Amino acid sequence: MTADQTALERVFAHIEANSSSFIDRVMDYVRHPSISAQNVGIAEVAAILVDILKGMGFEAEAIPTRNHPMVLGRREKHPGKPTVLLYGHYDVQPPEPLDLWLSPPFEPTIRDGRIYARGIGDNKGQHFAQLLAIESILAVMGDLPCNVLFLLEGEEEIGSPHIAEFVREHADELKADLVVTSDGPLHESGMPIITFGVRGVASFELRAKTARRDAHSGNFGGVMPNAIWKLVHLLGTMKNEGGEITIEGLNDPVIPPTNMEREAVSRLPLDLDAIKADLGISQLDAPQDRAYFDRLMFHPTLTINGLHGGYGGPGSKTVLPCEAFAKCDIRLVEPLTPEYVFDRVRAHVERHAPDVEFVPLNGMLPSKTPMDNPFADVIREAIVAARGVEPLLYPTVGGSLPDYVFTKILKTPAFVVPYANADEANHAPNENLEIDLFIAGIKTGAALLTKLGEGTA
């Protein structure tokens, strides 16, 4: 047994011995609301974090943005050792609807081995586990084994509108060798995971207006063009029944998965019948011959989010609508960008229905860290040390997070190592975190910093 293993085991023992006080403290922390959408409690919680970081020997401050501040802490005392940037967010979703909570959202309550509170899983409990990991290492070893930056955002739950600007402006202060985010859920089996990427997204609206006013479908049917038909036909040119996106050029740049990504995906557990049963579907979306994870990781999607127009009330109304609207999103895989996709959709609309208005809405770049990045192995070893099992490796997940600010703006490899249970009910009533996984998260954070300290930058 090496000296380092002994030190890490002593840190694990410290975490076990202090687990009940750690649970009390995370409950105290989530008792403070920090609802970004409603501007409730943001400054208070940012100040709490600055105090905690300073108490652990970090230089820390809440740095203003055009809206809610970023909390940035740094403790860099080991030149030559790696610097890890730990990212999280201290804002939470609004707790409504309140009547569906079994205990009030800001009065944390333990039931059946879980803490119930808004933000306990997403993300306050998870970054608090990182803070406690640092505190535990300091308590046992007296120093941190590597350099640590802590970046905690106050606007993640409202779409991170200022993080790109912040990261660009503070790029020098955010120089790190790797970024680790602990957010989101573990695999539903409780298996730990490492995620290397996210899909991006490009949202847009299509607006058709075919006449000055709605008309009688008998008196004007066959005379006046129907705005909903116009949109339906246009949408029909954008994706075929075989499930292929037929927007000219959209798929051309898509990079196929690497062998390493293919191999990682082949090891992921998959219970297709359970997924079908959960969704109540008998078959997956077209194309039928596409493997499950390929759908989520390696291909863009085109989703009609909503199609509106005409009459949808009770009974019938023989109306001929003059207006129709479609909201759509396209999930992006590397190297697609929202700009590229908007250009392709705009050109497609101009070609197929030039009188339909194309309105680009918001977009976010995809992000991917190569799976053979050397830090991937360090993180894997840390997870094995803390959890006793090999993590599942996800080349990408289907959803979108602003990881591109790290991989593309800072040009730093970024990894997501979640700590929460899969049924954390984030964004929903009765958000919760399994206490065992919270403690496992603290251990994982401690193991990560320790393993990073064994290497050189």
Ligand SMILES: [Zn+2]
């Ligand atoms: Zn969230």
